[in-house]
Amino acid sequence: MSHVSSICLRNSAFSLLVSVFILMLTACGDLRESKVDGYGLPVVQIEMNSETLGLLLGQVTSKRPVAAEVKMQGDVKMKCEVSFAGQSSLNDYRKSLNLRACKNHPSEQTRFRLAAQNRDKTTNRAILAYEMFARTGMTVPTTELVSAYVNHDFLGVYLLTEPISSEYFHRRGIRVADIYQSKFGNAGFRKEFSSNLSEAFDYEGDGKDNYAALQGVYKTLWDNLSDEEFERRIEMQIDVDNFMSYMATAVYTAHWDGFDNNYFMALDKTKRKLIVAPWDLDRVWEKAFEFNPADFLSRNQLLFRMMTISSFRKVFASKLDLLLENFPVEVQLSNLEMKKAHSQSALAMDKVNGPDLEASFDGFEEQIKVWNEKIRTFRNTIAE
Template identity: 30%
Template sequence: MVKKTIKYPGLLFLVLLIVSCDFIADPPAVENYNLPVYSIEISEENYGLLKKNAYSNLKVSARLNINGEEHKIKIRHQGFSSRGNFKKNFRIIYEEGSDPFFEGSEVILNSQAIDPSMLKSFLAIEIFKRTDLITFEVQPVAFYINDAYEGLYYLIEPIDEDFFVRRNIKTSELYKAYNGFAFFNYKDLPDVRKGYEKKFPEDENYHTLEKLIAATSYDGPDFPEKLEKIFDVDKFLQYWAVTVLICNWDGIIHNFCLRRDAFSNKFEIVPWDLDRTFVWDDYRTAFPGDNYLVRKLMNYPKYRKIYKARFERLLEEVFNASVLFPKIDSMKTVIREAYNNDRWLNANGYDIDRESENIKMFIEKRIGYIKNQLENFN
């Protein structure tokens, strides 16, 4: 009997070691960076489908782990112009249960990819909260897909039917401005469906919205009376004052919502998607605002008086260094670690301290500009 010998015992040991490591090695650690963790587990097949369909709303199955709690979900891409960004936006649809932060069946994971400070949406919402307008909530999170850190994201509460139910706000209809054509007159928008998408109820009846655009387009001597029967003009002027202050140029003909109240039957404006803000704009948000309806309202002394009062109150109570700078510094502390480990932000050389200082300089400059404009505005 011939005894067989192993020529390369060291190689056998190495092979056995490698094989055994597949069973004993710990998975990569998921760092929370002092934030809630939203960690997606998705099969290779579904992940491939998701990546290939960045420009569609195809939903695929996955699992979402939130600080140890697992949820069955569907996930799809989210957004309009943002779908070509390196950091994608996603919509999460819970198949059972609800989101622990916002209690809804759907939430948005937004990369804020056009905001190198990762502070603008948060800050804009803080300002809008000091008005009478309805606002959505945001929460910074550390986002992972298959244990790979995708970066610092914001969890955003969608504005949908459940949004108003949670707040006990009776709403008959909701429309979202989209496509860059959300004008307030029939000359620029002969078909309201080109600029507004009906979110609920899910039907093709745009009659009440058409009545609103007809009222804003009307040029008779009783224009204010006709408009105020169907539209909350005061809240519109609140929205517009903040929009001009923060240079929310994307929220003029694109990103806002219109809800119709179930009791008054009046429409009111609701802010949405606030990352394109705090960057100087001499066109759309130049005082008093480049908008058909704003320009028309400014022909009436009572609306000019209301508009000016809105700016004066905002400057005194909200839009100033003593209120906003501590909010910037506080949120900067909260997100700093997740920000510093975000590979997209690192690759582009962004620095949270420099970016936050840019916002502070914008605020100070904008205050001076608006005060100067108000001096001769009566």
């Protein structure tokens, strides 16, 4: 056994992806020219030589990129910087990948995420949920399931999605000044983070970190204002329709870790208000048996306070009604069945998710049914 393989075996945090890379380093040698099989899904194929693969393997925690050629959507060939992605997924059996600084995509998109979706054995939860967020009028990332390869080694079924960034908003005609990414489960607008917002949100913008827009919201929330003054200020600081679209859909999909984590906020230059974008939906419906919808309201203190205001509560209720009308349980189950049929052949070839595929989909169906009943009961408790 080679020295590299020995190190890999001793490191329990290495993923299936890394294991595949190691096999390629020790056995595959140069790139091959034979075609790869998508098993009914589009193919994303990352190509690099053995030396570059070795460099990538040494950057699991640092996430430093290496240069590679990426093929997708048939004839599309791009030069990209490839790196490991995510936080908790770095310790998972299979890791996610960032593709950045990509050149030559027809849409001029330069950033992509190959998300391993390790918490979702069906790999379809995020796609179902994004459709619901979009129906309420929100912008959502483009997403599709793909068969992912490094050279000619099949990694499995991944979610190819579009990272939330300045490019994401620009491609949708939205001018943003500052982007805030929730982190560490600290982005629930709790008072203890009012003076240390960098512990709750990462910042992307021009130059020095600028948390002014968020600081204004925290001040409004925790200044003990009257209901009237709180309502007036929040309407000036936040796109209420957008915010309640996000929160109502997060409740509707049991996105339990999306109230203090797994979302972005950005300052819309045109509206001069903060807007929300959903992200990282692989755990929606996961805890349908453990939680009730009302449990989620207090996970975000801004939402909790806004729900005490009649006008805001009506917006939330209208979004919930929209989802109940357009995505009743039978529609959700039908959509899931179609997505299962579309991805089943590829998932069956997936070494991680294939063995328990039927049980995974059956469990997901039960979660949808149980949560829908809880949502209907919850809707009757919302006073308008």
